[in-house]
Amino acid sequence: MSARARWVTLLLMALNSVSLSLLAILAPISVTTIRPQSVFAQAKVVDSAFEALKARYFKLKNTDLECRLTQDWLEAGESLHSYAAAGSTHAPAAFFLAGLIFERLAEVQQSDDLARRALDNFTAIINKHPQDEYADDALVRRADLLARRFAEVDKARADYLAVIHNYPRSDQFGVAQARLRAGNPVNKERQFVSEDSGALRVMIDPGHGGEDQGARGYAGLLEKDVVLDLSLRLEKVLQARGVAVRRTRSGDEFVPLALRTQAANEWNADVFISLHTNASLKGESSGLHVYYLDTAGDEAARLLAERENDVDSMGGGQSDVQFMLGDLMQGAKAAQSLKLAQVVAASLNALAPNNKRARAGRVGVKKAPFYVLVGAHMPCVLVELLFIDSPEDAKRLADTEFRDEAARRLADAVISFSKLAPAQHS
Numbered sequence: 001m002s003a004r005a006r007w008v009t010l011l012l013m014a015l016n017s018v019s020l021s022l023l024a025i026l027a028p029i030s031v032t033t034i035r036p037q038s039v040f041a042q043a044k045v046v047d048s049a050f051e052a053l054k055a056r057y058f059k060l061k062n063t064d065l066e067c068r069l070t071q072d073w074l075e076a077g078e079s080l081h082s083y084a085a086a087g088s089t090h091a092p093a094a095f096f097l098a099g100l101i102f103e104r105l106a107e108v109q110q111s112d113d114l115a116r117r118a119l120d121n122f123t124a125i126i127n128k129h130p131q132d133e134y135a136d137d138a139l140v141r142r143a144d145l146l147a148r149r150f151a152e153v154d155k156a157r158a159d160y161l162a163v164i165h166n167y168p169r170s171d172q173f174g175v176a177q178a179r180l181r182a183g184n185p186v187n188k189e190r191q192f193v194s195e196d197s198g199a200l201r202v203m204i205d206p207g208h209g210g211e212d213q214g215a216r217g218y219a220g221l222l223e224k225d226v227v228l229d230l231s232l233r234l235e236k237v238l239q240a241r242g243v244a245v246r247r248t249r250s251g252d253e254f255v256p257l258a259l260r261t262q263a264a265n266e267w268n269a270d271v272f273i274s275l276h277t278n279a280s281l282k283g284e285s286s287g288l289h290v291y292y293l294d295t296a297g298d299e300a301a302r303l304l305a306e307r308e309n310d311v312d313s314m315g316g317g318q319s320d321v322q323f324m325l326g327d328l329m330q331g332a333k334a335a336q337s338l339k340l341a342q343v344v345a346a347s348l349n350a351l352a353p354n355n356k357r358a359r360a361g362r363v364g365v366k367k368a369p370f371y372v373l374v375g376a377h378m379p380c381v382l383v384e385l386l387f388i389d390s391p392e393d394a395k396r397l398a399d400t401e402f403r404d405e406a407a408r409r410l411a412d413a414v415i416s417f418s419k420l421a422p423a424q425h426s
């Protein structure tokens with residue numbers, strides 16, 4: 001899928017999840033103002049049948065996190081499939097959504113039959129709509145499912161190779177490449193068990209790195225350096241308390257956002273914590289916020305997420321389709337992510353600035369559509385520790401004692417959270 005299509009759809013999705021009562025009003029307006037004004041685009045837009053199916057999907061997704069209304073999900077999947085099979089305007093998108101629904105149901109019910117129905121929908125896109133923007137995504141979804149559910153490693157490999165050969169400019173190229181490089185994806189997550197059996201597993205994600213510097217702070221302080229150092233301190237504290245730790249980057253290197261959660265998933269981490277520092281771009285704000293993933297953040301959260309997500313344009317990022325998928329996968333974990341965010345915020349509260357600049361209160365738990373949290377199979381949060389471009393905040397961020405205390409408090413939070421929600425990997 002192209003970068004532009006990605007952003008347009010991401011925005012539409014964010015709007016879709018704002019509120020279902022608003023959906024009917026907002027969706028047609030946003031579509032006509034954002035889409036290119038070609039006759040073709042217009043023709044696509046007025047398909048109210050698809051809009052209704054999509055609305056039904058979003059309603060389920062937003063109200064039934066744990067997929068308990070099996071019959072409703074099944075009917076939504078079947079309706080999308082029938083709509084697509086009739087060769088309707090949005091057939092590929094409808095097949096894709098149907099595929100996602102059956103895939104999720106298969107996971108919840110542990111059902112091979114449902115997994116096969118997911119495969120059928122992805123296959124329909126691959127065979128009937130190979131030029132469509134969903135074709136590359138369908139190949140990766142099908143391959144992942146074949147490998148994980150049915151242990152069909154050769155077929156999965158063929159699909160990943162098809163992405164590389166047939167869709168070299170697709171955003172799925174890097175994903176397919178990474179899957180092939182990782183080798184046999186079957187039960188990959190089990191291979192590390194021996195090294196830290198039984199221990200709580202924490203994946204620390206120091207934001208940015210390499211050519212992606214993150215926010216440029218007061219007096220030349222760089223976000224990528226501050227968060228890497230903080231991550232190293234946090235790692236030490238956690239390890240000293242018997243926690244197994246990995247980092248998404250080891251030094252000053254560029255790591256695509258998609259590969260960060262992927263690493264956490266493959267290791268079967270219990271917690272994913274992404275560390276950042278905020279910036280107001282004018283140096284006027286101060287504060288400390290803990291975010292969990294949600295497509296329905298407020299305007300300020302959306303703008304922040306846009307800045308943190310911007311690295312996506314550097315390649316290796318995620319598509320809106322993966323975003324939708326990741327959102328769905330967080331599903332049952334969303335409540336735990338909120339809990340984790342609350343525990344982290346409570347622990348960091350004492351570090352929050354208490355000055356006029358900290359307009360948004362002391363410590364806030366917020367939701368925002370951060371790409372780096374998308375697709376994580378475990379509770380995950382993103383911490384924006386102070387504003388690096390505020391003179392007062394930057395002074396504290398540069399102080400190693402402050403970093404040590406932040407690391408200690410983050411470790412406290414992760415450990416008390418794990419006692420609320422025992423490790424699930426073993």
Ligand SMILES: [Zn+2]
Pocket residue numbers: 207208214215223275276277308
């Ligand atoms: Zn950042």
